[in-house]
Amino acid sequence: MNVKSTIDVSSEAIDRRERHSGPHLGAVATVYVVLFLAGLSFVTAFATNPSFPSPNASATSIVTYFQTYPEQVRISAFLSIGSLLVLGVFAASMASRFRFLGARSAWVDIMLFAGLITAFDQNLSHLCEWALTWPGITQSSPTTLVIYYLLYGSGGPGFAVPMGLFVGSISLIGARMKLLPAWIVWSGFVIALLGELSWLNLLFPTLGRLPLTIPLTRFPSFAWVIVVGFILPKTRAVSRT
Template sequence: MLTATESGRRPKVGPPLPPIAIATVALFMASLILPTVLAKGATFPSPYGDADIVVGYFQNNPTPVLITALLQFAASIPLVIFTATASVRLNHLGVCVPGPTIGLVGGILSAALLQMSALLTWTLTRPEILEHAELIRVLHDLAFITGGPGFIVPSGLLIAGIAVPGLIAGLLPRWLAWAGLVIAGLAMIALLAIAFPALSILLPIVRFPTLAWLVITAFQLPSKRNSVARKDTP
């Protein structure tokens, strides 16, 4: 029996990455922007903020909170698809090192924790929960820790799992691979936000470059070896 290559057909390396990455970023950004608009400028509160402000936000904005949960859960789906597709593509390109598997695990963990955060956020729309300030604070803390450090840290593994072989094998432009390694390093440092609240400032600093890096990489990662040589050319 002929293989896909022998029969003249291109081997399947999964769906194109750019639409998947764009869908992930678009859904996640919508989960931040749309609820803010619906809440008339009120933003999703920090767990380190004033307790009355935190409780009041959830009690007064159940619809924006529900939309936040819905869109973030939705964003986790293309993230899983992107992760699996990128891992398969790296293997197809001859990367036989742990990087793609590390990236696969990191991406799956990121998506799973984003889903968990979204589901916890959903519970903050339930009328029976909103009657109890203590429950609001506990669930908000859990949603923050899973969607903050819980999402950011394994996303660093996803980026490193792509950036390292991308750099070594010349699959990505060097500037993009090094940028990925810097973002991945900052993601690991963001782990300390669990113990040191002041370091929570790292979470948005890492989150948004992470999303941008995934989109750019989706366009730059080749699907076949004969396009690799052009990556570092002007």
């Protein structure tokens, strides 16, 4: 074999890439966000007036809302539960992608745990939402309020805290392995911090409210997971033996 052939073979060995077998992370993240926002749209002020009640609303306002808009709430729950199945797929696929790229850290397992807990808690929240649409449930104010506050706890702080851990774990792995740009990593750490601060909302009503920590975790994380899904490498270099 001449020198040129040797160089060509060596280049082929270095340049050969192996592609990860699994769903496209960017597409999965996009489906998750679109389904969730579609569900949310049915309980905003555009579809119901007023919009979905906040936890500091009066008991009468909360009960009246679910008595007045059961159909919109049911559709919202239907679409949102579908989105969280997709979030579980995203979390599992992300863990598989990191392992494929060579991650051996326990943070991969922590990230998978956090992603699945996020999906589970939010799923519980929307099942509570669905339960409130059944005839007769909202005729009992105490029953309605119990289900509503479980809905809020699991879908508010119960979503934001594990989502913060999920985003933070991805950022940490991406930084250590140099798989993600610095601006993605640092924005992920900010989202993670806000998510963990949302834990303090569970001390209500004994603590002053921190309501913005939940939406500031939820909505930036939507854009963040889509971007990460599209830019995380899909292939790795392999040598031919």
